[in-house]
Amino acid sequence: MSDILKVENVTLTFGGVKAITDISFNVKEGEICAVIGPNGAGKSSMLNVINGVYLPQIGTVTYDGVERRSINPRDAAIAGMARTFQNIALFQGMTVLENIMTGRNLFMKSSWLEQGLNIGRARTEEKVNRLAVEKVIKFLQIESIRKTPVSKLPYGLQKRVELGRALVAEPKILLLDEPMAGMNLEEKADMSCFILEINKEQGITTVMIEHDMGVVMDISDHVVVLDYGKKIGDGTPSEVMSNQDVIDAYLGVSH
Amino acid sequence: MATIPGLVLSNKQNFPDAVALRYKQLGIWSSYSWEDYYNEVASLVDAYKNLSVSKGTVVAIYGNNVPKLIFSIAAVQTLGGIVALIHPESNESELTTILNSSKAEVLIAEDQQQVDTFLKVESECNINTVVYLDGRGMSNYENSKLNSYDDMVSKSENNNIDAQMQSVADNDIAFYLYDEHENKIYKVSHDSIIRNSSKICDLNKLSNKDSIVSYLPLSISTNLLFTYITSLVSGMSFNLPESNQTIEKDLQEIGPTILYAPSFVFKHIISSISYRIESASESNYQRYMWHYTKLMQIYDKEVSGNKNLFDTIWKAWIMLTTFAPAKNVFGLTKIKHAFVSDGVLSKVNFNFFHAIGVEIQHSFGQAISCGCISVQPDHSVSSENVGAPMSGAEVKISDNSEVYFKTDCLGEEIDGGTNSEDGWINSGYVGSIDESGNLIINGRSEDIVTMKSGKKYSPESVENLISCSPFIKSTVVIGNNQDSNSAIIVIDPNSVNSWADRKNIRYTGYAELAGKDEVRNLIMDHIKCVNETLDAELKVKKFVILHRTLIMNAGEVSKTMEVMRKNISKNLSDVFSAIENNESSIKVNDIDQLSYELKVNDI
Numbered sequence: 100m101s102d103i104l105k106v107e108n109v110t111l112t113f114g115g116v117k118a119i120t121d122i123s124f125n126v127k128e129g130e131i132c133a134v135i136g137p138n139g140a141g142k143s144s145m146l147n148v149i150n151g152v153y154l155p156q157i158g159t160v161t162y163d164g165v166e167r168r169s170i171n172p173r174d175a176a177i178a179g180m181a182r183t184f185q186n187i188a189l190f191q192g193m194t195v196l197e198n199i200m201t202g203r204n205l206f207m208k209s210s211w212l213e214q215g216l217n218i219g220r221a222r223t224e225e226k227v228n229r230l231a232v233e234k235v236i237k238f239l240q241i242e243s244i245r246k247t248p249v250s251k252l253p254y255g256l257q258k259r260v261e262l263g264r265a266l267v268a269e270p271k272i273l274l275l276d277e278p279m280a281g282m283n284l285e286e287k288a289d290m291s292c293f294i295l296e297i298n299k300e301q302g303i304t305t306v307m308i309e310h311d312m313g314v315v316m317d318i319s320d321h322v323v324v325l326d327y328g329k330k331i332g333d334g335t336p337s338e339v340m341s342n343q344d345v346i347d348a349y350l351g352v353s354h
Numbered sequence: 355m356a357t358i359p360g361l362v363l364s365n366k367q368n369f370p371d372a373v374a375l376r377y378k379q380l381g382i383w384s385s386y387s388w389e390d391y392y393n394e395v396a397s398l399v400d401a402y403k404n405l406s407v408s409k410g411t412v413v414a415i416y417g418n419n420v421p422k423l424i425f426s427i428a429a430v431q432t433l434g435g436i437v438a439l440i441h442p443e444s445n446e447s448e449l450t451t452i453l454n455s456s457k458a459e460v461l462i463a464e465d466q467q468q469v470d471t472f473l474k475v476e477s478e479c480n481i482n483t484v485v486y487l488d489g490r491g492m493s494n495y496e497n498s499k500l501n502s503y504d505d506m507v508s509k510s511e512n513n514n515i516d517a518q519m520q521s522v523a524d525n526d527i528a529f530y531l532y533d534e535h536e537n538k539i540y541k542v543s544h545d546s547i548i549r550n551s552s553k554i555c556d557l558n559k560l561s562n563k564d565s566i567v568s569y570l571p572l573s574i575s576t577n578l579l580f581t582y583i584t585s586l587v588s589g590m591s592f593n594l595p596e597s598n599q600t601i602e603k604d605l606q607e608i609g610p611t612i613l614y615a616p617s618f619v620f621k622h623i624i625s626s627i628s629y630r631i632e633s634a635s636e637s638n639y640q641r642y643m644w645h646y647t648k649l650m651q652i653y654d655k656e657v658s659g660n661k662n663l664f665d666t667i668w669k670a671w672i673m674l675t676t677f678a679p680a681k682n683v684f685g686l687t688k689i690k691h692a693f694v695s696d697g698v699l700s701k702v703n704f705n706f707f708h709a710i711g712v713e714i715q716h717s718f719g720q721a722i723s724c725g726c727i728s729v730q731p732d733h734s735v736s737s738e739n740v741g742a743p744m745s746g747a748e749v750k751i752s753d754n755s756e757v758y759f760k761t762d763c764l765g766e767e768i769d770g771g772t773n774s775e776d777g778w779i780n781s782g783y784v785g786s787i788d789e790s791g792n793l794i795i796n797g798r799s800e801d802i803v804t805m806k807s808g809k810k811y812s813p814e815s816v817e818n819l820i821s822c823s824p825f826i827k828s829t830v831v832i833g834n835n836q837d838s839n840s841a842i843i844v845i846d847p848n849s850v851n852s853w854a855d856r857k858n859i860r861y862t863g864y865a866e867l868a869g870k871d872e873v874r875n876l877i878m879d880h881i882k883c884v885n886e887t888l889d890a891e892l893k894v895k896k897f898v899i900l901h902r903t904l905i906m907n908a909g910e911v912s913k914t915m916e917v918m919r920k921n922i923s924k925n926l927s928d929v930f931s932a933i934e935n936n937e938s939s940i941k942v943n944d945i946d947q948l949s950y951e952l953k954v955n956d957i
Contacts, residue, residue: 196381233380238490243599245381300493 102161103128103272103304104149109158111144118144119155120328126272126321131298131305133315136325137348142308143185145325146274149306150175150182163271176205179271183261183278185308191250195241195260196232198249202264203228235263239293255286262293273297275307279314287311291318312349316340324348357544358528359395359432359519361586366392369562369589376565377421378596378604386421388589393512394421398429401510405460405483405501409434412456412530414481416440416449416472417464419568419594422487422503424582426462427572431528431544432518438530438539439573441913442468443906446475448534453479455539455768456530460484462503466491473497530768531575531721534912535798536782540575540721540765550724550763551583553744558691558715558732562589566612567605567685569595569619574913576695576717579725580614602626605685613692613712617699618915620692620714621821623684624703628824629849632856645676653709657735677710686712691732693717696914698795700822704737716740718795722779723747724763728793739792749793755784756799784812801919803833809891816841816884816892817917823880824849828904830917831894832933840896840933840954842926843877844903850876865901865950874899874955881957895957898929898940901950 104126111119119141126132134142147153149160151170159166163178170178181202189198206228209220217225236242239259249257258278265273278294279287295318297303309315315322315336322339324332331344339345356364365374370389377384386394407413413430415437417423427437438456440449442464449471453461461481463469465488472484476497486492487503524545531540554560568581585592590612595604631642652669655661681687692707694716699707707714713733718740719726727749730741743749746762758778784802785795797812804810813831820829820841827846833839845868853876854867861867877899885893904910909921923930932940933954940952 230380233382237380242381242596243603246603296491300491 101128102126103163104306105161105166106145106149107159107161109145109148109155109160111141111148111153111155117328119148119325121158122325122328122330123158124323124330124333126304126306128304129298129302130320131294131307131318132321132323133319134306134308134323134325135310135312135315136331139327140325141328142325143276146182146276146306146308150180150274176268179269180274181265181268181270181272182274183258183265183276185276185280187254187257187261189249189257189261189264192248194246194248195252195263196236196245198260199232199235199263199267200228202267203231205268206231231267231269232263235266238266238296239263255282255290258282258286258290259293262290266297270303272304272306275305275309277308277310279309279311287314294318356548356587357431357519357522357524357526358548358583358586359428359515359522360544361548362388362392362395362428363516363519365586365589372562372589373565373591374585374589375421375424375592375594376608377594378600381596383607385591391425394425395428395432396515397507397510397512398425399432399515399518400513401506402426402429402433402435402460404510405485405506407433407435407460411435411460412438412458413460413462414438414440414453414456414458415462416442416444416468417462417487418442418571418598420464420487421594423462423464424572424592424594427582431522431526432515434522434526436527436530436541438532439571439578440532441571441573443913444471444573445907445909446471448532450475450478451537452530452532452539453481462487464488469495469500529578531578531765532573533575533721535720535918538721539768541768542721542724542765546763546765547579547583547724548587549746550726550744550761551579551587553746553763554580554726554729555584555588557729557744560584560588560590560612560691564588564590564611564690565593565608566590566614567593567595567608567610569601569615570914574616574695575721576719576725577614579719580693580695580717584612602684606683607685609685609688611688611690613686613689614695615693616695616914620694620699620703620707621824623686624706625824625846625849626684627680629852632849632852642676645672648672649677649709650705653705656709673710681710681712686710689713691715693729695719696916698737698740698818700818701737702822708735718783718793720781722765722767723759723761723781724765727759727761727781730792736792739788739794741793742791743793749787750778751786755786755796757781757783757785757793757795803831804835805833805839805891806835806837807891811892813839813919816888816894819884819887820881820894823877825853825876825880828911828915828917830919830922832930833892836934838895839892840898841881841894842922842929842933843897843899845873845877845899847903864903868899868901869951869953874953878955878957885957896933897955897957898933898952899955900926900929901942901952902944 102125107123109119109122136142148155151172154169159168207224209224213219213221279290291314298305322336324345326348332339332342365388371387373385374388374391375386413435415423430437438458440452460483462485469486484499485501485503489502525543527541528544529542531542566581566585570577572578572582593608595601631639649672652665689712692712692714698716704714715730717726717729727747728741728743748760750758759781760777782799783795784799797814802810803813816831817829825846828844830842831839847864859872881894909918912918928942929940938954943949
């Protein structure tokens with residue numbers, strides 16, 4: 100399979116702080132790629148570089164055959180990149196349905212006036228988009244909380260809603276930032292099932308940052324290990340497991 | 355008289371545009387008229403014919419109430435086939451029993467859950483074709499028996515099936531119904547189940563203007579009779595909720611006129627009200643409590659005939675400000691008849707529903723009696739009986755209080771025989787008949803307990819009293835060969851959660867909540883109240899709060915949430931023996947491989 104995403108020699112600094120140093124890796128089409136590493140290793144920054152939130156000082160990101168140093172986040176979304184965030188970034192006062200609906204923003208061509216008055220294109224668009232949203236709601240089994248404001252939901256469900264919002268954008272590649280942080284065992288199992296199903300049945304390439312090694316080893320095809328902004332491992336889960344640098348980084352060795 | 359395909363046809367001719375089936379798909383209510391219903395059945399008839407379903411073929415339908423499965427029932431029967439209904443949560447052993455004793459050849463399964471359960475026992479059954487509705491998660495399954503429903507239907511033609519529908523004979527077998535208490539299958543003809551349903555329709559004047567919501571899968575025979583068959587006989591609309599989790603919301607949106615549910619659903623409504631009130635603001639909480647007390651006082655006067663004009667005005671005000679909105683939340687505003695399928699509601703709950711204008715009617719029946727023998731009439735105010743036998747049915751009580759019945763709508767055991775003595779059939783329950791001829795059911799005969807003193811009684815009667823608290827989900831009373839009764843209590847997570855939040859009690863999960871001293875005191879106070887109403891011998895002296903709820907899949911509760919004593923005593927043998935040996939605490943190694951420390955509390 101061809102590489103859908105290529106990260107080449109990316110270096111990102113904030114003033115004097117080097118967040119990412121000269122990192123390269125490839126993501127094949129249709130795989131689940133996990134990016135792991137201790138706190139502050141630069142994982143979230145890496146994701147932010149990929150979808151254009153941060154502009155790296157050196158290096159390029161090639162996505163879908165187009166090489167560039169930076170991309171506007173909106174253009175990244177149009178090109179088929181969707182993501183979730185480490186700290187839940189939902190509209191707390193809005194319902195689950197409304198939140199997921201915001202993920203369809205790219206598919207809405209009608210003007211704000213049409214939408215405000217519910218006339219013209221807005222009406223037909225609403226129906227098409229609602230259908231897409233409902234399909235995702237069914238997929239994620241959250242029918243019973245469709246009309247519940249997000250602020251009233253437990254953390255695990257909010258994470259699921261966030262995944263839903265990313266999914267309705269019909270992405271080619273899904274970037275998940277710690278999809279299972281703060282979840283209990285059962286919620287993790289559910290979330291793993293959803294991620295696997297999205298990947299295997301819908302064929303969406305997934306790049307995820309995750310701390311739970313059990314989950315990473317179980318569901319990912321390819322693991323990239325970062326430590327202090329540098330790449331220390333890259334390969335299949337079993338290769339990475341036996342890599343001495345990775346073991347040191349996780350078990351702790353003085354630097 | 356009629357057959358199920360015949361009723362579909364006549365409803366299509368009589369009211370083609372009336373709503374036959376309403377269901378929620380992807381968040382939007384959609385409906386089928388009787389005309390659409392007929393067309394769906396017609397295309398399925400062709401599809402099932404291609405699977406070589408013909409006269410006498412047994413087709414097992416394994417899933418929840420979804421339109422595709424509902425249409426399949428009439429389609430299979432149009433071809434002369436027999437439908438065996440299986441509960442979606444049935445485990446491997448139950449599935450094998452049903453498939454093998456019914457000699458089913460075709461299995462229609464809802465989704466991966468059912469297909470997986472089947473695949474585990476595939477080699478033990480003679481199923482040659484499996485049709486699944488929802489292929490999610492099964493894209494890499496390579497079993498050649500598996501067929502997708504959508505593929506099957508896309509190849510079928512929509513022919514006129516009037517003649518085929520009319521050719522089904524009244525005495526043909528329509529269903530194989532499974533009775534999980536007896537672990538037996540009964541065969542039921544079109545004629546007997548439809549005649550039984552007509553009796554219910556006539557008795558309660560049900561018409562095609564009514565609507566009914568089906569809470570539970572149709573594999574529960576009483577539910578099949580009261581919802582599916584009655585909707586066909588009367589022509590009323592049959593409504594399907596989106597999923598088990600959304601029922602409350604769906605009920606509110608539909609606002610049915612007929613509610614049919616087992617007692618646990620009614621109890622759930624009460625405990626939902628209670629936990630919502632527990633988490634309401636202080637002023638609303640106080641107002642509700644005050645109005646509730648007042649309402650029940652007025653209801654008592656109403657029953658005894660002492661209600662005056664002032665009470666009427668008071669009640670109207672209370673209803674308007676408090677209970678009418680509460681009824682609306684649960685979709686009870688338009689209810690004309692609310693049938694309870696199994697057993698009886700406790701007096702407190704029964705009176706509460708009557709007081710707010712929801713007329714509860716108890717009923718009694720099993721698979722062999724086509725789902726119903728007796729039902730309470732409208733405006734009955736007795737919470738104890740299950741009504742008088744319907745026309746064509748008779749009931750007698752044997753010397754050892756066992757309930758025997760005769761009915762003209764009878765099922766037969768699958769191998770042909772019926773266990774009857776001069777036409778009287780043992781229902782498996784004990785009970786009595788009151789002075790006005792109403793049947794009172796006390797519990798199952800096999801559950802009857804003999805205490806050390808020689809006293810015999812049905813533990814269900816005590817359990818019902820204890821379980822009427824909104825904080826208690828189920829109760830198992832142990833008294834066999836004991837000096838006094840003990841109880842295993844399962845708390846209701848929802849209402850106890852809200853109560854604990856209100857009291858600022860911190861906990862991490864169900865097991866910890868169940869072990870809290872505060873919760874123990876809450877339950878203890880309730881049992882003390884119940885004890886005051888019990889005979890000295892029956893008083894509950896000890897209780898244990900269980901660290902988990904009872905599990906349906908392990909057979910601890912029936913599909914209608916009745917406690918299944920045999921399996922519970924097997925799974926919780928540690929708890930039982932600790933109570934019997936007067937230990938003060940129990941270490942339980944449970945089926946989840948973890949161990950818990952439970953306390954035996956003395957009252």
